[in-house]
Structure formats: structure tokens, C-alpha cells
Amino acid sequence: MNYYENEIKALKKSNRFRTREVVSDDVLDFASNDYLGLAHKKELHTSTSQELEKLSIHSAKASMLVNGYHQIHKDFEELMSEANGFEDCVVMGSGFNANIALIESLVRKGDMLFMDELYHASGVLATNLESVSVVFFKHNDIDDLKKLLKHHSNVKRKIIAVEGIYSMDGDLCDEEVFKIANDEDALLIVDEAHSSGVIGDNLMGVFDYYNIDIKPNHIKMGTLGKAYGSFGAFILASNHIIEYLINRAKPIVYATALSLYDTLLAKKSIEYILNSKEIIKDEIKLRQMIVERELGIKIDGLIVPISIGDNKRVIEIKDELLRCGFSVGGIRQPTVKQAIIRLIARLGQSEIELIELCKKLARIIK
Numbered sequence: 001m002n003y004y005e006n007e008i009k010a011l012k013k014s015n016r017f018r019t020r021e022v023v024s025d026d027v028l029d030f031a032s033n034d035y036l037g038l039a040h041k042k043e044l045h046t047s048t049s050q051e052l053e054k055l056s057i058h059s060a061k062a063s064m065l066v067n068g069y070h071q072i073h074k075d076f077e078e079l080m081s082e083a084n085g086f087e088d089c090v091v092m093g094s095g096f097n098a099n100i101a102l103i104e105s106l107v108r109k110g111d112m113l114f115m116d117e118l119y120h121a122s123g124v125l126a127t128n129l130e131s132v133s134v135v136f137f138k139h140n141d142i143d144d145l146k147k148l149l150k151h152h153s154n155v156k157r158k159i160i161a162v163e164g165i166y167s168m169d170g171d172l173c174d175e176e177v178f179k180i181a182n183d184e185d186a187l188l189i190v191d192e193a194h195s196s197g198v199i200g201d202n203l204m205g206v207f208d209y210y211n212i213d214i215k216p217n218h219i220k221m222g223t224l225g226k227a228y229g230s231f232g233a234f235i236l237a238s239n240h241i242i243e244y245l246i247n248r249a250k251p252i253v254y255a256t257a258l259s260l261y262d263t264l265l266a267k268k269s270i271e272y273i274l275n276s277k278e279i280i281k282d283e284i285k286l287r288q289m290i291v292e293r294e295l296g297i298k299i300d301g302l303i304v305p306i307s308i309g310d311n312k313r314v315i316e317i318k319d320e321l322l323r324c325g326f327s328v329g330g331i332r333q334p335t336v337k338q339a340i341i342r343l344i345a346r347l348g349q350s351e352i353e354l355i356e357l358c359k360k361l362a363r364i365i366k
Contacts, residue, residue, distance in 0.1 A: 037348025038229025197227025
């Protein structure tokens with residue numbers, strides 16, 4: 001029985017119907033979030049596999065709090081804390097779960113969450129919980145945030161949530177949000193899924209980029225499945241907040257700990273980035289220059305959003321580029337307000353391939 005037939009028909013009629021497509025090695029990848037191309041770096045996989053072969057187990061086996069916390073997890077957390085200048089870290093299953101963990105556990109009765117309207121869907125989903133009180137401020141609009149903070153000045157705790165680089169528009173959060181959080185004594189959650197590994201003197205993200213002095217009210221979360229070429233997520237914060245999350249955040253307490261392979265692979269990727277940061281930064285700058293020259297778009301990271309505005313047309317462009325051997329993202333509503341081509345100028349493809357794609361795209365959308 002087709003229980004959702006009408007809903008599926010409506011999605012198809014509005015050109016919002018999605019399908020899974022098996023990845024092809026014959027297509028140049030300008031769609032994925034593997035920003036630095038580390039998912040293709042075989043030496044990282046080989047080194048990880050060889051090290052795991054020496055262990056008596058290859059699986060985390062249980063929750064982090066029930067015999068599932070391995071030395072590999074601890075070593076990763078210590079590296080991330082040191083590299084980012086935070087007191088403590090906890091590794092977990094996915095960025096989606098990390099956002100839910102933060103919002104579900106931190107926003108208590110009497111608190112207020114102030115969230116950027118373009119915050120990731122995982123965070124927005126968590127705000128639907130009955131226990132979470134939330135107001136959304138206009139995207140990157142500091143004046144609107146200030147107005148809302150003033151209006152809700154009598155709440156118990158204030159929590160602000162922003163992204164380091166926004167996943168669809170590719171723009172940076174405003175640096176002033178750090179000052180506002182400090183002045184208001186508000187907790188500040190920064191989702192660095194798309195900025196970790198891409199910006200900053202040490203390529204550690206927006207805290208690094210703005211040279212932020214880490215405070216006890218700062219919380220950074222990020223994913224391991226993007227620039228770090230693995231899978232999973234992390235949360236960085238003060239000892240106090242990490243201790244609280246370990247005790248109260250359901251996606252940490254009740255989920256099996258992150259796989260040993262993914263954790264170790266991510267650790268080796270971060271070590272590689274730190275040891276090769278100057279070369280990587282030069283490669284990123286080169287791709288940013290190509291995008292600006294060929295498409296007239298200035299980007300802060302490696303996300304290139306091109307507004308199309310029509311769900312049907314954006315898929316036509318995506319499919320035409322695919323026939324030419326290029327994979328790009330065709331992002332439609334409701335993920336974005338207006339349909340966009342989302343090109344990732346990732347280091348996994350050469351600058352020559354990026355130039356060719358940009359020229360083809362410029363001709364198509366002209």
C-alpha cells in the first residue's frame with residue numbers, strides 16, 4: 001500500500017524529489033565536502049589500517065560510558081584540544097548528532113537559544129523539542145541579534161548558535177558575535193563543520209581565522225566527514241561543559257562510541273593538515289583566485305554558491321555538467337530559499353579541472 005503516494009507526487013511536481021545516486025569514479029567531484037581531498041589520500045588509510053591491525057579489537061563495541069572508550073578516542077580528543085586551544089573535547093558519531101546533543105542538553109527550562117536563521121538543519125530539528133525555547137535572528141545580522149538579546153534579557157541562560165562558514169551560502173559568521181557572547185555572558189555554539197580544515201593560520205577554522213582568545217563560554221563543534229576525510233564529529237569546550245555533556249547529552253550517553261577506524265583516520269588527517277598547512281593554504285588560495293577570476297565570485301572558504309532560483313533549471317544545469325564529466329550540487333528548496341548550484345572548489349581536483357568547470361558553468365548560466 002502506497003501510504004505516502006500523494007506526498008511523493010507533490011515533491012515530483014514541485015521539482016523537489018530526491019534520489020540516491022551511486023558515486024562514479026569516472027566523474028570529477030566538485031560536489032562533495034571532502035574539501036582537502038583527503039578521502040583519496042591512500043597513505044592515510046594504509047597507515048590507519050596497519051595501526052589497527054596491531055590491536056586486539058577493531059570495534060568500539062559499546063557506548064563511550066560503558067566500556068566503549070578506547071585510547072584511540074582519548075588520543076584524538078587530546079590532539080584536537082591542543083590544536084584548537086580548548087580545554088577538553090569529546091568525539092562522537094556525527095555532526096548531526098553533535099548539534100542535537102548540544103541543543104538538547106544545554107538549553108534548559110528558563111533558558112533561551114538565539115540561533116541564526118540559516119543554522120544547519122540538525123540544530124533546527126533540535127529546537128523542535130518541547131524543552132527548547134528558541135528565537136531565530138536574521139542571518140549574520142548582529143543588530144537583530146542584539147535586539148533579541150535585549151528583549152529576552154531576563155532569561156536564565158543565553159545560548160547563541162552560529163556557523164563558522166555557512167554550508168550553503170559559504171559566508172563567514174560575523175566576528176562581532178564573539179564579543180557579543182562575551183559581553184552578554186552567553187554560551188556561544190559555533191558549528192565549524194565547513195570551516196575546520198579550510199580557514200585560519202593553522203587551518204583549524206573560524207576561531208583560528210579570527211584569532212579568538214578561547215573563553216569558558218565558547219563551544220566549537222565540527223565534523224570529521226568533510227575536510228578531515230573520515231566520519232564522525234567532535235565537540236570542543238571547557239572541562240566543565242564537556243563533563244556536563246558526557247553526563248546529559250543523549251547522543252553521547254546512549255550511542256555506541258565512534259568507530260576506532262574513523263577516529264584514528266581523522267587523527268592522522270589532522271596531523272597531516274598541521275604538518276602541511278602552508279602547502280594546503282597555498283592550494284586553497286589558488287582555487288579561490290580561479291573562482292573569482294572565472295565566475296566573479298569571491299569566496300571565504302571553498303564553497304561556491306551560484307544562484308539559479310528555479311528548481312527545475314538547477315537540476316537541468318547539474319545534469320548538463322554531469323554529462324560533461326563534472327559533479328556539482330543542485331540544491332533546491334527547502335534546503336535553500338532559492339535554488340543554487342553549489343560548487344566545491346576542493347583540492348581533490350586539479351586547478352586545471354576547476355578552470356574547465358568554471359568556464360563551462362559560466363557559459364551555461366550566461
